[in-house]
Amino acid sequence: MKNKLLMHKKTEAVEKSIAIKLLNIIFGVYFCFTVVITIIQIHIELEDSKQVIITELGSVERSNYLSLEQALWVLDNKQVASIADGLIQLQFVTGLSIKDDKNNVIFSRGIVSNKHLFSHQFKISHSHIVDNSKLKAIHLADVELFSDNSIVFERIKTRVISIIVSAIVKTVLLWMIIFGVLKKYLFRPLSKFVDGIEKVELASLRNKAISIGIKENNELKVIEKSFNSMLLHLESQRMQLISHDEKLLEASCRYSEELERKVEDRTKELLISNEKLKSLSNTDPLTALNNRRYFFELGNKLLAMARRQKKPLVVFMCDIDFFKKINDKYGHAVGDDILVSFAETVSPLLREGDVFARIGGEEFALISFDSGLDDSVALAERIRQAVANIKHHLTDETIQFTISFGMASYQTENESLDDILHKADIKLYQAKESGRNKVCF
Incomplete structure (x- = not known):
């Protein structure tokens, strides 16, 4: 089949040959x-x-x-x-x-x-003779x-x-005679020239010079020299393009690597920034505890889970006793230090799933999921005793403070988080009215 195609191509070439024409x-x-x-x-x-x-x-x-x-x-x-x-x-x-x-x-x-x-x-x-002997x-x-x-x-x-x-x-x-002369001086050289052109591969033009077998310096010889010169020029241009492409590819790879590195670094920075933004939007800037907004967001999720799973949920409300007097006597800077010390003391005592937040000036709230009332009261007592043992040293004196707790549990299906917080707030008020440094539930 391949031979037939080659013969067909050669036949077409002969039919279209300038020499034959x-x-x-x-x-x-x-x-x-x-x-x-x-x-x-x-x-x-x-x-x-x-x-x-x-x-x-x-x-x-x-x-x-x-x-x-x-x-x-x-x-x-x-x-x-x-x-x-x-x-x-x-x-x-x-x-x-x-x-x-x-x-x-x-x-x-x-x-x-x-x-x-x-x-x-x-x-x-x-x-014939007529009168007077005339003819x-x-x-x-x-x-x-x-x-x-x-x-x-x-x-x-x-x-x-x-x-x-x-x-x-x-x-x-x-x-x-004409055919023989043309065949020797035109057909055969042109045929060699065409065959040589067909064998030329643009992928590699080195050592691809064409010879048409003519020694005389005629027009066909000039064509042969010109074509071979063109091949050399094309090969030179091709090598220059390859070299240029390699340099471009190398530069592109370097640029891509640099760009990927920058994108990766920028992505990390964005992730860190997003985490910081998320943390800032969810965290109290002074105590590093959850803020009021995030407390309600997590609290509503825990309350919905407690409804679905029929699990207990207890809400704590607490604040520092006589905190206004501490601020008035020692200043707001000392008051802020007291709040930070309180947060640092309470956080290690909590479970991983507990939600602890600062929801006001000296007011804090805690949600304990899947914990009974007795366990929650025991936790509140541990926190109260730990806070009572805090000693905040100033230059010339030491400050100690106490906290009061009010607790309420999730009981009815229709109760909202605000309802439970309200009940806990009432118990907190009772603790303060009954002498402070107490847990009421």
Whole structure:
């Protein structure tokens, strides 16, 4: 199949070859010229042969003039017929016509009316002596001898065949000579050139010079040199492009790596920033505990979970006893330190799932999920005792403070977090009214 495709391509190449077209043009011009010359030669032969026959008809006139004159003078029709029959027997005479001085046909033999006929005419006169011994010419008749073009063709048939054969032989010989010359000096070099071009691969042009096998410094040699020079230039350009592409690829890789690193660093920074923003939005800036908003967000989720899972949930409300007096006596900076110490003391005592938040100035709230009331009270007592043991040292004195707790648990299906907080807040008020530093539930 592959060989057939190659043969088909070569056939198409031959059909489209400039050299073949050139050969066809030369052959066509020479063939037309040969045909014209051959026709002219045949025409000349026809005319020459016709003139020979006309000359022969003239010789017939000269050889039979006297006998025809005598027969016509004495009106011997038999003699005229005998002479006419004899003339008709000649190979080149096809007919004879004798007319009087009024152009009336008085005698006719053979073919005398045909578009292919040609003729030789002559007049027959009789001279006799009249008064005073003078000769007088009397017109007897007009004689016309006819011959046919077929006779001419028959005579030159061999010559015409010879001319045609000679023209054909000359044409074939000339075509073979021209073909041989063109094949050696044009077809073969061009074929090598085309084959060389087809074998050239743009991927590697090194050592791909084409040779068309011509030593003479002619136009084809110039084409060969120019094409090979172009191949070298293309290879040089290709290598430069490859080098440039490699540099671009290397630079692109470096840029991509740098960009990926920057994107990764920026992504980390954004994640850290997002975490910080999230933490800032959810965290009390002073104590680092959950703020009021985040407390309610997490608290509502825990309350919904407690409803679904039928688990207990306890809410603590607490604040620092006499915190306003501490602020008024020692200043807000000391008050802030007290709040921070409180948060740092309570946080380690809580479970991982407990939600502890600062929801006001000195007010704090705690949600304990899946913990019974007894366990929650015990947790509140541990926190209260731990806070009572805090000693905040100033320059000249030590500050101690206490806290009060109010607790309420989730009991009914329709209770909201605000409802439970309100109940816990009431218990906190009771703890303060009953002397502070207490846990009421």
